[in-house]
Amino acid sequence: xxxxxxxxxxxxxxxxxxxDGHCFFPQLIQAMEQAQQTIDIELYLVESxxxxxxxxxxxxxxxxxxxxxxxxxxxxxxxxxGEEDRQRLHExxxxxxxxxxxxxWGGRANLHRDHRKLILxxxxxxxxxxxxxxxxxxxxxxxxxxxWHEQMLRVEGPVVADWVTVFQHQWDATHRRRGRPPAQLHRxxxxxxxxxxxxxxxxSLTDGxxxxxxxxxxxxxxxxxxxxxxxxxxxxxxxWRIRRSLMRAARRGVDVRLLLCGEITDxxxxxxxxxxxxxxxxxxxxxxxxxxxxxxxxxxxxVDDWVSLGSANFDRWxxxxxxxxxxxxxxxxMTRTVEESFATDFAESREWTLQDWRxxxxxxxxxxxxxxxxxxxxxxWLGIR
Numbered sequence: 001x002x003x004x005x006x007x008x009x010x011x012x013x014x015x016x017x018x019x020d021g022h023c024f025f026p027q028l029i030q031a032m033e034q035a036q037q038t039i040d041i042e043l044y045l046v047e048s049x050x051x052x053x054x055x056x057x058x059x060x061x062x063x064x065x066x067x068x069x070x071x072x073x074x075x076x077x078x079x080x081x082g083e084e085d086r087q088r089l090h091e092x093x094x095x096x097x098x099x100x101x102x103x104x105w106g107g108r109a110n111l112h113r114d115h116r117k118l119i120l121x122x123x124x125x126x127x128x129x130x131x132x133x134x135x136x137x138x139x140x141x142x143x144x145x146x147x148w149h150e151q152m153l154r155v156e157g158p159v160v161a162d163w164v165t166v167f168q169h170q171w172d173a174t175h176r177r178r179g180r181p182p183a184q185l186h187r188x189x190x191x192x193x194x195x196x197x198x199x200x201x202x203x204s205l206t207d208g209x210x211x212x213x214x215x216x217x218x219x220x221x222x223x224x225x226x227x228x229x230x231x232x233x234x235x236x237x238x239x240w241r242i243r244r245s246l247m248r249a250a251r252r253g254v255d256v257r258l259l260l261c262g263e264i265t266d267x268x269x270x271x272x273x274x275x276x277x278x279x280x281x282x283x284x285x286x287x288x289x290x291x292x293x294x295x296x297x298x299x300x301x302x303v304d305d306w307v308s309l310g311s312a313n314f315d316r317w318x319x320x321x322x323x324x325x326x327x328x329x330x331x332x333x334m335t336r337t338v339e340e341s342f343a344t345d346f347a348e349s350r351e352w353t354l355q356d357w358r359x360x361x362x363x364x365x366x367x368x369x370x371x372x373x374x375x376x377x378x379x380x381w382l383g384i385r
Contacts, residue, residue, distance in 0.1 A: 006213045007203040009194045013157030015201070015329060017309075017337045021146035024131065025051065025138040027154065031121045032058045035067050040120040040167045042072045044113065044311070045132025047080035052133050056088060063093035070094070072171055074114040075101035077132065097174050099323075114174075115322035117152075117311045118167060126155045126163040128310050128327045130299050137297075148297045151341070153309050153327055159201040166203060166325060188213045190220055197305060197332050206312060206324035214312055214326055215319055219245050221303040225254045230342050232259035232298040235267065236274035237315040237375055243277060250285035259298070259345055262290035269371040274315075276372035282354050289349035299326070302342060305335045316379060 018024035032039055032055075039062055046052065063069045071089065073081065075098045089096050099114035119127040129152035131137045136147040155163070190213065194200055206214040222229055222245040229249050236258065238246075250256040258281070265271050278288055301308040310326030312318060360368075 006188045006191075006205065007162045008191045009200050009202045009330075010157065010159040010162065011194075011196070011199055013155060013159050013199045013201040013329075013331075015331060015334050016154040017334065017341065018152045018154065019341060020150060021131065021138040021148075022140045022144060024127070024129070024150075024152035028119060028127060028152075029054060029058055031125055031127070032062060032119075035062050035121050037067060037122050038120070039067055039069045039122075040072075040118075040164075040171075041070070042114065042116050042118040042167055042170060043132050044074045044077035044115045044117065045134050045137070046073050046078040047132075047134045048082040048085050049135040049139075051135050051138035052081070052085060055133050056085065056092070059089070059094050060092035068095070070167075070171060071096050072099060072114070072167070072174060073097075074099045076110070076113055077115075097171065099170075099174050111321045113322050114170065115311050115318060116166075116170075116325040118163060118325060120160070120164060120167060123164050124156065124160060126160045128153045128155060128163070128325065130297050130311055136295075145294065147294060149291065149294045149345075150297045151300060151309065155201065155327060157199065157201070159203065159327070162203045166205065170323065188216065190216055193306075193330070197330060200330040202328045204308065204310075204326045204328045206319055206322065212319060214308075214324055215242075217328060218242070218301060218308065218314065221301075221306050221308075222246065222249055225249050225303050227304050228255040228257075228302065230255075230257045230259065230302040230339075231314065232296065232300045232342070232345070233314050234261050234265070234295070234297045234299075235270045235313045235315045235318070236260050236277070237270060237317065238274075238277070239316045239319070242314060243281070246286055247281060247284035250281075255287075256285065257287045257289060257342075257346070259289050259291060259296065259342065259349065261296050262292045262350060264292075264295045266295060269374070270315075272367045272371040273375035275368050278352060279354070279357050282352065282357060288352040289346050290352065291345055291349045293348055296345070298345075300338060300342075302335070302338050305332065306330055307334050307338050309338070 059069050130150050140146050204214045204217050206212045307329040308326045312324040312326050
């Protein structure tokens with residue numbers, strides 16, 4: 001299987017950060033309503049409900065007026081998309097494919113997932129981030145908030161052509177693939193940072209089977225950090241290289257902060273498994289914040305003026321098994337916007353201290369030991385570093 005391409009920096013791009021579904025979902029709907037030629041969607045989580053019904057109406061109307069509509073959904077993440085809704089998509093003229101459908105006899109091959117979140121309209125506008133078409137992401141409650149705290153990025157400019165290539169590559173690969181060939185991972189050369197500070201962007205990928213350039217880009221940026229490394233992720237079970245890079249940055253005086261899930265999470269065992277790293281990180285000077293109001297599902301990194309935002313959770317599991325895609329950005333306006341978003345979330349979070357760790361109750365420590373041990377054993381058994 002040919003290696004997935006990796007991408008250079010592109011100039012003269014424009015960005016808009018949208019926080020939470022009440023903001024980004026109407027913009028997604030509007031952009032798709034205005035489509036004239038193509039709508040391409042690659043998503044992990046898709047399920048039947050109010051949000052899907054709204055999206056379906058838009059896609060069906062677009063297909064009826066001659067727009068080519070293609071949907072690539074993950075076979076596991078879309079398991080709650082009912083058969084009736086799948087049939088409706090087919091009958092409306094939408095081209096529908098599923099990545100790696102679950103197979104009773106598939107074994108470890110079932111663990112490979114397409115976790116990317118990408119929506120393209122007329123090959124001119126790209127939406128990248130962490131959302132899916134589910135009510136938790138997209139439908140506000142009576143207070144006006146969606147259950148999951150999420151970000152999406154609207155991108156226009158030359159880099160959108162690369163996102164079009166990313167989608168087309170995976171669309172074709174999903175159609176051709178029969179079985180899953182063994183991984184043949186290799187390192188790639190990260191494109192050097194260009195001169196300038198406005199409108200720069202590049203696509204950053206984890207292909208899952210040929211390269212994990214997205215991880216290389218993160219580690220390279222943290223190694224060069226001079227002022228800050230702020231990282232938001234819902235599932236914090238990082239590999240040793242990421243943990244080491246964060247601690248090294250903190251020890252040389254960089255402001256390193258983690259924005260993680262609090263008690264409101266869809267996977268409590270993962271939270272406990274990740275907390276086993278807190279003590280060493282705190283001792284190294286890393287600040288750890290757990291978001292309190294809702295389930296935090298952000299996947300955002302700010303390293304000085306370098307921003308990375310997209311689908312990657314930066315945990316060992318997703319970076320080993322999943323197809324991921326982030327938008328890397330150098331742009332002063334986006335730097336300020338992302339910094340402000342982090343500051344808002346830090347203010348609504350609980351900050352851990354070493355004293356908090358020392359005073360943990362024995363039931364809490366037991367959960368950390370239990371789920372941390374299970375996580376470690378699973379990673380060893382699956383060969384994940």
